Amino acid sequence: MQIVSGVDPRLVQPDSSILLMAYAIYLLLSLVITVWVARTLHANGRLFLVDAFHGHEALADSVNKLLVVGFYLINLGWIVDSLRIREPLYTAPRAVELLADKIGTVLLVLGVMHFFNLYIFNRFRRRALDELPTAEPPIRPTGMLPRV
Amino acid sequence: MRSLTVYYDGRCGLCCATRDWIDRQKQLVKVECLPASEPGAELTVIGDDGNIWEGDAAWIVVLWALRDYRQWSYRLSTPSMLPMARAMFAKLSEYRGSLSCALNLEAEVR
Numbered sequence: 001m002q003i004v005s006g007v008d009p010r011l012v013q014p015d016s017s018i019l020l021m022a023y024a025i026y027l028l029l030s031l032v033i034t035v036w037v038a039r040t041l042h043a044n045g046r047l048f049l050v051d052a053f054h055g056h057e058a059l060a061d062s063v064n065k066l067l068v069v070g071f072y073l074i075n076l077g078w079i080v081d082s083l084r085i086r087e088p089l090y091t092a093p094r095a096v097e098l099l100a101d102k103i104g105t106v107l108l109v110l111g112v113m114h115f116f117n118l119y120i121f122n123r124f125r126r127r128a129l130d131e132l133p134t135a136e137p138p139i140r141p142t143g144m145l146p147r148v
Numbered sequence: 149m150r151s152l153t154v155y156y157d158g159r160c161g162l163c164c165a166t167r168d169w170i171d172r173q174k175q176l177v178k179v180e181c182l183p184a185s186e187p188g189a190e191l192t193v194i195g196d197d198g199n200i201w202e203g204d205a206a207w208i209v210v211l212w213a214l215r216d217y218r219q220w221s222y223r224l225s226t227p228s229m230l231p232m233a234r235a236m237f238a239k240l241s242e243y244r245g246s247l248s249c250a251l252n253l254e255a256e257v258r
Contacts, residue, residue, distance in 0.1 A: 130218055131176055137149070138225035139208045141199035 014088035022085060022095040030079040030106045034072065037110050042068045045121050052124035067120070071113060078109050149199070151178035152213060154206070155192040158183025160244045161253030163191075174215040183256075191241065204237040 042064060049060035082102060089095050129135070154170070156163040167181040184192065193206040201209045212221035224233040240247070248255065 127219065130222065131215070133150070135176075135218075137195075137201075137209045137212045138222050139201065139205045139212075141195075142202045142205050143200035145194065145198040145200060147198070 012090055014090055018089045018092055018095050022099050026099055026102055029103055034075045037114055038068050038071050041117055048121035048125045052128045079106055149177055149195045149197050152193050152195045154181045155184040159187045159255050161248030161255045162244045164256055165253045175213055176215050177213040179213050204234040207237045
């Protein structure tokens, strides 16, 4: 490990092993978190979808799988796309800072995607419930036919 | 409620066009449209359970009966939207005669 303080910065070379390590940790952590969120979504979103498709389980499972695939594509795309660290890395503490920045952004993106998915699940379900034969009109009658 | 009957103004071209449009829609509750016996009367909806909706409420119940517009009926009947929806439907009813002329819609009953 190099100690930068007290050394002319022009003499210190960026450390590519730190950079590689940072990339490896970033990819590993991001992947683990993405898989965890996707599995949670897959396991717990199913009930909403079964309700939304009036108990049609095969259809619900299929839509559930398609939603998870979309979730993986967007998140992995984001993770891979924002992999690159643009500044030369000299020290491990700086690498940790940049790593925290990147993983923080990944977490925020995952969070937004997760709530967006919940919103979609709930909208499907609400719509299905509204279309049940037992649904009532949203407005009160203004009168009643006299009973014969 | 499984079906409802809409009594519309048969002298109004806009109302006849709307009736044709309703007949083309996917219905969650069966909608039957009949010209009102009293011409020039307010739009009235009667459900098979005996409930009556008149005027702007009738418009919202008709939307509710149509599959593609049910969500709109919920949106329009929220407290924030209802006054606006009422005003809009009231104006539409008030000017249905002149609107029918302007849009060149022919009525079937004279």
